[in-house]
Amino acid sequence: MIRLNRRHFLMGAAAGGVFALPPARRLAAQTETITVTSYGGVWEEAIRGIFVADFTARTGGKAEVQIGGPPQWMSQIEANLADPPIDVLVNTIDLALVAGRTGLVEKIDPSKLSNLADIPQRFVDVVEGWGVVFDYGSAGIAYHRERLRNPPTSIKGMVEGALRGDFVLSLPGISYAPTPQMLIWSFADALGGSVNNVDPAFEALKALQDKRAVIFYGGATEFLNHLEAGEAEIGIYWDGRTWAHYSTGAEWIGYINPDEGGVMNPVVVQKVVNSDDSAWEYINSMLAPAPQLAFAEKVQYGVTNTKVAYPDWLKDRITPWEATRWPPFEEIGAKIPAWVDRWNREIGA
Amino acid sequence: MPSLLFLAAFFIAPLFVILEMSFQEGRLPVEGAGVFQNYQRLFADTFYLGVIAETVGLSVVVTLVSVLMGYPVAYFMVRHASGRSYDLIVFLLIAPLLTSIIMRTFGWQVLLARRGLINEALMMLNLIERPLGLLNSPLAIVVGLVHVLVPFMVLSIASVLQGIDRRLEESARILGAGKLQTFLRVTFPLSIDGVGTGAILVFMLANGSFVTLLLLGGGTLQTLPLLIYQQFNTTRDFPFAATMSNALLVLAVCCLYAQLRLIRRRGV
Amino acid sequence: MAQMREDVRERWALAAFTIAFFVFLIAPILVVVAVSFTSVSYVSFPIQGFSLRWFWRIVEYRPFLDALGVTIQVAFLSTAVAVLIGVPAALGLVRSRGASAEVAMTFLLSPLSMPMIVLGLALLFYLSALGLGISLISLVIAHAVIGLPYVVRTVAGVYRGVSPDLEESATMLGANRWQVLRHVTLPQIRPGIFAGALFSILISVDNLPISFFFGSPSTNTLPVVMLSYLEHQFDPSIAALSTVQMVLALAGLLVIERFYGLRHLGAPT
Numbered sequence: 001m002i003r004l005n006r007r008h009f010l011m012g013a014a015a016g017g018v019f020a021l022p023p024a025r026r027l028a029a030q031t032e033t034i035t036v037t038s039y040g041g042v043w044e045e046a047i048r049g050i051f052v053a054d055f056t057a058r059t060g061g062k063a064e065v066q067i068g069g070p071p072q073w074m075s076q077i078e079a080n081l082a083d084p085p086i087d088v089l090v091n092t093i094d095l096a097l098v099a100g101r102t103g104l105v106e107k108i109d110p111s112k113l114s115n116l117a118d119i120p121q122r123f124v125d126v127v128e129g130w131g132v133v134f135d136y137g138s139a140g141i142a143y144h145r146e147r148l149r150n151p152p153t154s155i156k157g158m159v160e161g162a163l164r165g166d167f168v169l170s171l172p173g174i175s176y177a178p179t180p181q182m183l184i185w186s187f188a189d190a191l192g193g194s195v196n197n198v199d200p201a202f203e204a205l206k207a208l209q210d211k212r213a214v215i216f217y218g219g220a221t222e223f224l225n226h227l228e229a230g231e232a233e234i235g236i237y238w239d240g241r242t243w244a245h246y247s248t249g250a251e252w253i254g255y256i257n258p259d260e261g262g263v264m265n266p267v268v269v270q271k272v273v274n275s276d277d278s279a280w281e282y283i284n285s286m287l288a289p290a291p292q293l294a295f296a297e298k299v300q301y302g303v304t305n306t307k308v309a310y311p312d313w314l315k316d317r318i319t320p321w322e323a324t325r326w327p328p329f330e331e332i333g334a335k336i337p338a339w340v341d342r343w344n345r346e347i348g349a
Numbered sequence: 350m351p352s353l354l355f356l357a358a359f360f361i362a363p364l365f366v367i368l369e370m371s372f373q374e375g376r377l378p379v380e381g382a383g384v385f386q387n388y389q390r391l392f393a394d395t396f397y398l399g400v401i402a403e404t405v406g407l408s409v410v411v412t413l414v415s416v417l418m419g420y421p422v423a424y425f426m427v428r429h430a431s432g433r434s435y436d437l438i439v440f441l442l443i444a445p446l447l448t449s450i451i452m453r454t455f456g457w458q459v460l461l462a463r464r465g466l467i468n469e470a471l472m473m474l475n476l477i478e479r480p481l482g483l484l485n486s487p488l489a490i491v492v493g494l495v496h497v498l499v500p501f502m503v504l505s506i507a508s509v510l511q512g513i514d515r516r517l518e519e520s521a522r523i524l525g526a527g528k529l530q531t532f533l534r535v536t537f538p539l540s541i542d543g544v545g546t547g548a549i550l551v552f553m554l555a556n557g558s559f560v561t562l563l564l565l566g567g568g569t570l571q572t573l574p575l576l577i578y579q580q581f582n583t584t585r586d587f588p589f590a591a592t593m594s595n596a597l598l599v600l601a602v603c604c605l606y607a608q609l610r611l612i613r614r615r616g617v
Numbered sequence: 618m619a620q621m622r623e624d625v626r627e628r629w630a631l632a633a634f635t636i637a638f639f640v641f642l643i644a645p646i647l648v649v650v651a652v653s654f655t656s657v658s659y660v661s662f663p664i665q666g667f668s669l670r671w672f673w674r675i676v677e678y679r680p681f682l683d684a685l686g687v688t689i690q691v692a693f694l695s696t697a698v699a700v701l702i703g704v705p706a707a708l709g710l711v712r713s714r715g716a717s718a719e720v721a722m723t724f725l726l727s728p729l730s731m732p733m734i735v736l737g738l739a740l741l742f743y744l745s746a747l748g749l750g751i752s753l754i755s756l757v758i759a760h761a762v763i764g765l766p767y768v769v770r771t772v773a774g775v776y777r778g779v780s781p782d783l784e785e786s787a788t789m790l791g792a793n794r795w796q797v798l799r800h801v802t803l804p805q806i807r808p809g810i811f812a813g814a815l816f817s818i819l820i821s822v823d824n825l826p827i828s829f830f831f832g833s834p835s836t837n838t839l840p841v842v843m844l845s846y847l848e849h850q851f852d853p854s855i856a857a858l859s860t861v862q863m864v865l866a867l868a869g870l871l872v873i874e875r876f877y878g879l880r881h882l883g884a885p886t
Binding site: 351352353355356359360362363364366367370418421422424425426429436438439440441442443444445446447448449450451452453455456457459460496499500501504505507508509511512513528539542543545546549550553554556557560573574577578581587590591593594597598600601602604605606609610613 | 623624627628631632634635638639641642643644645646647648649652660662698702703705706719720721722723724725726727728729730731732733734735736738739740742743744758759761762765767769770771773774775777778779805808809811812815816819822823825840843847855856858859862863866867870871874
């Protein structure tokens, strides 16, 4: 017993004494620099150059931008709840709901967000008040314009065409996080099922697989490679990413908003529990009309402030949120483990 | 020993975090099962047992291919390469590992796709009529994994081959043994430790990889690491991820122990 | 005479095999290097036009350069830790007999078999609880945990082939333990240390599943930034980064070559 304790003590000493220096973070808590999150590249340049700039200009506050992805940020907050390394979290809708349920984020406080009045209530309700949607994408049909002259205009038509052997589909696989909404629910909904009956979706996927008319992508860039390399001609993809690719000069890519409607994919901004109060002002910048418009022009995704008026070139590219199909996110969230298990057994990983 | 202490502090302690996590309720709970419910879900299901078998099978195949491809290269590198070409070989060996996995996958797609270089070349030579489906297959996975793991094999074998006393081989030759016989009776047994090191590293790395499977395999093979990644990315079912991770750890440690014993027994 | 002909044949056969092997190894990499010199803004092959703009993009987009610095720092620091504690362990275990040595060796190698994403999550919670939080120190510790097995195994593999006779003679001739280690043992196990350190550096540079749990504005490594970058755009700068990493590695090897000679480093003396 004594020996065990001594060993514990030694372990602790080795771990705590030799390696532990004072935690590097927040040594200068007085400066009130908040940490906000972003994806890398164009997104981060937009966040830093537009929202952070607006926040600093209005309030004099400082913000550091942390590049990465939501699953990583959520784990980091969870491990350091008392002194979170992140103040404002940008999140996907499914993880935003999880963050709310598990106590990582605060409910939205309308009295602290003057721009919230211009955001449709639906963008708060969809996250049950655990934040607010500031930006969204829509999942529709993207295709290779040179290799496919007469593309189908609906999801149903796309599945039928692939079964006939007209073209090969590239669809998101089960390891890609948004697949339950953008593919499983969407297919079920388009082919006569619902969130409670996804058999039509799985049957269609199995039939496509038997005909060797489908390949799956595991990450967002893979889809573009599949089209480029000729492994597939058409598939389910994001409007904003398709247009961004088109804008870089890859003018062979085209986007179709399917007859059934694209699938709404909201991006949520949330205030982390125990974070600095100036986080509210930063979120307010993310909801303001002028910064939102600048952001939309840069990343080519839709934004949520009703006062934003897109220029014509952008208007043609952005799917109005009223025209999208809104998946029942909370219900899907509860069904995801069962769907993933079924997919693994019937379709493969 | 400081390394045992270091690992105790930073490897064993986190293991307890994972062990504890695996006893919590997962997101697809088994009815009426207690703290071992996640283990029950994993081991009482032929589907998951199949996944475990596929995990081990893939690692074995990748390891064998790596030995067969890596040994001659290591031998050439140590015995025949001049100073300059030796440096070049080391550089070429590590180049794949310094290339982002996304770009590496793109490179393979350019080569293996239906409209890729290999299919186009084969069609031009009239060797095939229709393009082969090389991508999204177990073959693509093995190719992709061997590509990044074989350097570990080559360098492990080379570092041991270098230490072999060449006089032993010369004596064997003088005593009348043929070239092949000398290699099989003298050189190869002496280098078995390098093969063992390489095999352990390649086996373990193959056993834990999922990105290559995800990007090149298109779901044709399912292994434990891939399902673990899913639990993080899609279902957020950490308890089940922890359970699969423990299963993988126990499995791998058993293989490791067996391999070490084997090397010890057969080594010098 | 027959023997010499046989040797030449062997040499040519091996050379042919080695060349075929490197064609396999390098073909996809050449595609990547080519893409980094494209003049268009998206990834495609064959490339259209030639330009250096994607290398300029690396310089211009600050997080890439910052992350490259962090990546190199972490790789070398964690490898130094792994070598300092791994080499003595390997030496000790190889010369000790019995089942306990095998068990200890298995234990030292077992981090290899842990899925890194799970180890990363567990280490994040554990190191945060210890107060180390998300910091460079945490990142170095985590990488040292996964680098250690490579050093231990390669050094043990080489050391087992080294006959204890030399060490024993040196001791008998009056050398103390430190002198034996410095002048007899270390020169003999140098190829093992070189290979193990190289593996440890490569594993660290390439690592995503551990690094991303410890990412922060000041501790993001290159794979973390690249993954996040790809979330919204797929341009040839990712290819250019791979090319830069290869050039840095080549430069590193050339420097080593100039001062020590790779072959010298890789061979026992």
